[in-house]
Amino acid sequence: MTVSRALRQTGQVNPELTDKIRRVAEQLNYIPDQAAQALASSKSAFVGVLIPTLTNTVFADLLEAVHNILFPQGIQILIGNTHYSPEQEERLLRNFLSYRPSGLIVTGFDQYRETQKMINSSGIPCVHVMEISDDDSVYCVGLSNTEAAQGVVNYLLAKNRRRIAFIGAQNDSRTLQRLEGYRTALANNDLLDSALECNVPTQTSVGLGGELFREMMAHYSDVDAVFFSNDDLAQGAMFEALRLGIRIPDDVAIIGFNDIEQSAHSAPRMTTVHTPRTEIGTQAAKMLLNLMQGKTISPRSINVGFELIVRESA
Amino acid sequence: MTVSRALRQTGQVNPELTDKIRRVAEQLNYIPDQAAQALASSKSAFVGVLIPTLTNTVFADLLEAVHNILFPQGIQILIGNTHYSPEQEERLLRNFLSYRPSGLIVTGFDQYRETQKMINSSGIPCVHVMEISDDDSVYCVGLSNTEAAQGVVNYLLAKNRRRIAFIGAQNDSRTLQRLEGYRTALANNDLLDSALECNVPTQTSVGLGGELFREMMAHYSDVDAVFFSNDDLAQGAMFEALRLGIRIPDDVAIIGFNDIEQSAHSAPRMTTVHTPRTEIGTQAAKMLLNLMQGKTISPRSINVGFELIVRESA
DNA sequence: TTGTACGCGTTATCAA
């Protein structure tokens, strides 16, 4: 018991004894067993993080930010890669729960009802990230993808673009929200043409962006702007444009989404929507930490906003 | 006890009783406690993975591959982000050990002696990834960065390039090995000029690649090829070349390293070394699984090789 | 400041 106290620095042990215990522990390579700690204290040092993929800068940044806040607090992240599948998400969550995590960070809101129930009935604090909700019973840190998309389209309209296409992939709820914003903004100006909407379920990639752009321009050569649901697709389009001899932004304006590192350095530099995912991760982790300490949080929803970064491509 | 047996499917429980137990468990939302399981059975379902960063496709791919193999086996990954720092790596490992993981996957071999000792004395099976070693006492899955770099330079030489520069960043051991291979190949042909070596400790990025390339060309306009330690840097250089009016590959040949997705689609398409990181992750996870089952592995070292993908930039 | 008794939720072991 004294050893336990000494090593945990509760400050109730004689300093000399503490030193001695430390030395011996070191010598024996003694490291306390977390499982036993968790069992005895009935609190774990885990936080489960559910993200759709690791191989997308957006979520890698998010995860890294969360990890950077949580690890110094002695908290281990349990990663769950949903692969954009609600089924897998549910399985992942069930698995998480067996570790009795002290907190949960979940991407978006489009879980199965079952999954939501499990979260709620578990009583484990949960922060949703990337999107925001007007449901005041949930905690979230994110931004309005719909508003951001509207901002993009309005910007293009102000620049006198009239044939504005949308190219998206992956079919996740954030892409859908961007599509919705795109539609709203165009409809408001009687400029919506559903033929110019291209939304495929395929996994997003640079290569795909190039392909879809080529097809779009082949069919609708009067398109004078394309809003892509993310920067990867947009980069692919810019590469393809170079090959096709389409001038960006003279012939076609291009706007991406997320503002990944390379977008600031491409040729031409890309106009895009900056999504503060590192901030989202940081804020979500901090909010969760507070929730885990039983603190009351208000507001429950943090809108970190977005910023249209105007560069050269539009 | 019967419940425990029924839920674990040991097959010693009456089928009807098993069904009944299942139903009740479901109804109660009962999920067995992993901490207690670990404590009682003295074996955990954890594997610790040590990687230098999450925000680099290479390691994200690696992690995703490992996760995809391990999760279906009921194994949770403990992630440790070393940020390329041996100090943090040691702290991370100590933290891992407190979870009594059943296995370890560690990037490279450049750990502190202390760290290596901890791994060895822990008795926990460990597979090193990304590099290979000729030390036959360690398990590893990777490739020879040195050989790959030599291959790159030899290819450029065969293409009659003579003023071949090297631009690298991050200063991690893999970059250093590539630099070494570059030097060896050039020295073999009496073409080594240390002025054309640019190796900065800064974190690698597309932006940095552009900067370093611009500086290089400003100082040494006779450079006719640049070998970059990774594709991000090389992409940045290609963008910058477009701005500077330097024609790729006519004026300068460019070769990257890793073959990230976009390299196949950039303009021009990039010649680079394909590193099979998904395969590395998969193989390492499988090898670890075998080690965890006490199987004997031979050989202990798997060289997954590399492939020079010739496209347009060189 | 140190020590004792007990319990955390599960599994190993042995008995029924």
Add this chain to the structure above:
DNA sequence: TTGATAACGCGTACAA
């Protein structure tokens, strides 16, 4: 096939 008992390694609560 099922059940009872004792661990697993620690922390909580209380006593010394």
